[in-house]
Amino acid sequence: MNRHDKLTARNFQTAQEEAKLTSFDENPPDAYRLAFTDTDFLVRPELRPVRMQLELLKPELIQQELDIQSTVVIFGSARIADRESAQAAVDAARTANDSVALQRAERRLLMSGFYEEARRFAQLVTEHTKDHPHPLYVVTGGGPGIMEAGNRGAHEAGGRSIGLNIVLPHEQRPNQYITPELCFRFHYFGLRKMHFLIRSVALAAFPGGYGTLDELFETLTLIQTGKCRRRPILLFGRDFWSRLIDFDLLLDTGMISPGDEQLFHYVETADEAWALLVKEYEIDQPGASTGTAQEFPI
Template sequence: MNKRKQLIARNFPTAKEETRGLVPQPNYDHPGSAYRLAFDDNEFLLRDELRPVRMQLELLKPELMQQEQGIKSTIVMFGSARIAAQDEAQAQLDQARLGGDAEQLKRAEMQLAMSHYYEEARRFAALVTRVSSERNNPIYVVTGGGPGIMEAGNRGAFEAGGKSLGLNIVLPFEQHPNRYITPELCFRFHYFALRKMHFLMRSVALVCFPGGFGTLDELFETMTLIQTGKCRRRPILLFGRDFWTRLINFELLVETGMISPADVRLFHFVESAEEAWALLESEYDMNPGASSAD
């Protein structure tokens, strides 16, 4: 045996080796037995008292796997799970026209109009992936891992030949990961708070497309963290000025003193993938070969 290997060999077996080498104990391996190794005992790990341990695991698993995959910089894409791709929305509209239901037709027409954002999200993710692939430190798209705008982000990166992340979460109405996420970078969360923390840990920008409660929650938490100095300032891009200004009366917030006039500079409105990327280029050194996005 190589002497140097002897010198640096482990003194104790790994936990994986321990679990693989366990010998069945008929009198003690039955349900309810306390004999199992603590880290190999799901019933024990799922106890209420073990919540802090589970939270730590949910922090560590995505962190360690992203380190292993070399993920250092990300662009986070938020938006509705309900916005369909343009071809799907067109098919739904065609079907609604045949049905003759006025309300269904109106909804289908709106779906087709909103599908514009799916296509822009797809184009933006492809642009980010393609251009940043020339950098020493590429920027990776990260989404919530579900359908709609999330799918568009992962799809754009996939079609550009790059990796992308999906931070999925367990919901009462099961949200399945979309098929465009890089499998090694598809994570599943139980805790919303830790999922949102992972969205921001490596992000150099946040790009928000139209969405509902979940999108607003993620957007306002990010703006609050930046406004209060709890995390570093980074570009926040809101796709679709008309949507966002109709949804949120920012002027009223300033007028009534609920936010300061400077707070409206926390974000920028954009309308296209190219405009969004140009704004990011104005904020960061995006030249090929640059070592980081800072």
């Protein structure tokens, strides 16, 4: 170390260096372990606030390091298959002459159109913004179904995408299309949902069950109450959503205010959804901004 380097040298060893020094201890008693290397200590119930902070910070710091500022979130069911797999299931049911299986498979084939639209939408988002001053990165829940479709579309377009996986009793494996360094795993649903929204400039909700509804309504609530900025919420499939949620009833009974029904847009195709984002953010215009997380903090 030369004399100039000494002017800015660290006065204390890093935590990593300290951990390496203690790694040679053979089976030290728990009390003697460094607190931050003692996993048994870190998972104690009293350490929940610390674990929550770590779960907030880890994905945040990694995305900052990779200069990820603006995202498009894709929500939707893990149970919706791609068209090829759905068609294969129909063919197998017909061959087996199984009427119950055939009915189920035909329904899955019908729903597979949403997989293909999610895949196409992710492709459009990625292809058209790769060279943008603020590229848009697709974010999904990291699992199969619609989540896989989103990551797959971004991957096929030659871009990176993010997966926010969650530990579940029935293990949810990350799909193969997530960019490896952007594949995160969560214990807390609340912090996972916060990371969906921190950088998002738009959210696309495809048909789904309880999880999709939870994510959709949390987003609507935060926007309705002014807790986060307004941004496009795209509901793919008017027939599905209008049958599932009677927004007119909420209006007629005063459960939501006039104008709250305008917090979202129904769309049917990826091209329609992309056109809406282009109009909202003037993405095709030189120097256009999508509004980064730094400009619009949650």
